[in-house]
Amino acid sequence: MENKEHTLVTRLVGSLVSYMRRFLFRVLSVGPVPNHLAFILDGNRRYAKKWNLGEGMGHRAGFLALMTLMKYCYELGVKYVTIYAFSIDNFRRRPDEVQYVMDLMLEKIEGLLKEESIVNQYGVKVLFIGNLKLLHEPVRIAAEKAMKATSNNNQSILLICVAYTSTDEIVHSAQECCDEIRSSMKVNEEKDVKSDLIKLGDIERHMYMGVAPDVDILIRTSGETRLSNFLLWQTTDCLLYSPKALWPEIGLRHIVWGVLNFQRIYPYLEKRRKKQL
Template identity: 65%
Template sequence: MEKSNGNKATQIFWSIVSFLRRCLFLVISVRPIPHHIAFIMDGNRRYAKKRKLKEGDGHRVGFLALMSMLKYCYELGVRYVTIYAFSIDNFKRDPEEVKSLMDLMREKIEGLIKEESIVNQYGIKVHFIGNLKLLSEPVRLAAERAMEATANNSRGVLSICIAYTSTDEIVHAVQESCEEKSDEISVMNASGAGYGLLQLGGNEKEERENIVKLTDIEKHMYMTVAPDPDILIRTSGETRLSNFLLWQSAHCYLYSPSVLWPEIGFRHFTWAILSFQRSYFYLDRKRKQS
């Protein structure tokens, strides 16, 4: 009986907390709300060392922090969230650590598509961003299943950058753009419409049309699934981007709380939003000038 009363009291308490949080979000929403927030989840290993936890447990606690951040984002009305889950450079770590992280990642990816998961609760479409060919087959297949299972969700978008670096994304986009343009020129030459374009040189207009443009590169970027981020949050007090969204973050607000990723909480999230709102009009002006 006492246990039942205790559970009921706990449920009431968290219901009140949730209600108050939503009320605060309504107040915050009076000012501009970011459309897209990106996270660099830094400090999982340091957290485990600090708390004397087993290797890998820091990432498990970090996953719980991620679930909280996703909940806050979607409750506030942020439509796009991007997380830096695993860099290509992380493959250089100890093989046992990489294997442990891949196993944990597969476990959590499979958990995303369960009926009671936050993804289904908030109607989130999941994208896995990066050079997925570098992943082990079980992780890659789990990612593909998650994308397929959430393809019809439309209330929010979660982009998980895995086997990703920004330089790899840019190189990929340039290569794809060049190949596409080369194919277009080949088709034109084969049909006679572009005769002499490559051999003798075409007129100035034709040459301009066959140059790889900025828009050509941008449409081949991995991150075409989301607009550029409005806020990029990196924990641990680090101000480096670590090869994450370099192309997309030219005009976003950078926020670097000193806490380790597993320690990030509601107050840090709220302060990031308020800081963004204070800088919003300056950032918006710079964005329009570019």
């Protein structure tokens, strides 16, 4: 009997919290809602150390935090969510640590495809961004499978940056532009030389992140203010927010505070963006 009462109370509290959150989001939606939020997931290992958790448990706690924040973002009406999951530079860490993260990534990618996952609940299209050929083969295959399985979803977009750095992205784009010009010149050798110059639009078109608009809010946890080679091109005019909470500790209040600050400076950001058009 006590267990049933406890379950009932838990459900009632959960429903009340969900209602209050949705009401809060409706209030926030009176102002401009960011279209694209990006996250640097900083502090997983420090969180594990802080609470004396086992090896890799900080990353598992970080994944749970990610699922919760994605839910908040999609309820608020944010279309694009981008996360910095694994940098190219991270491959320089201890082999056993890299292998653990790859194994965990494989496990969580497969979990995203389950019927009850947030991906299916919110109609999320999953895109993996970066130099994917650097990933361990099982992870790369799972990533390709996830992208194919969610390709018809269009309600929300989750971009997962793995084997990614912004400088690698820019170099990749420049190389693609050069290859495109060389191919074009082979087809028409008499083409005007001036038309073979690389333009800004060409660079942006070949970016890994060319599938999404520029970022509105970039959140990096742990109080760090460095971009760490993440979305350097796409964060020219956005709000940078650095809460002191470690990544697994991030919660609703941080999202709300970030959106409120975005709404406060929105006229300034829009003015800057219009000048660049």
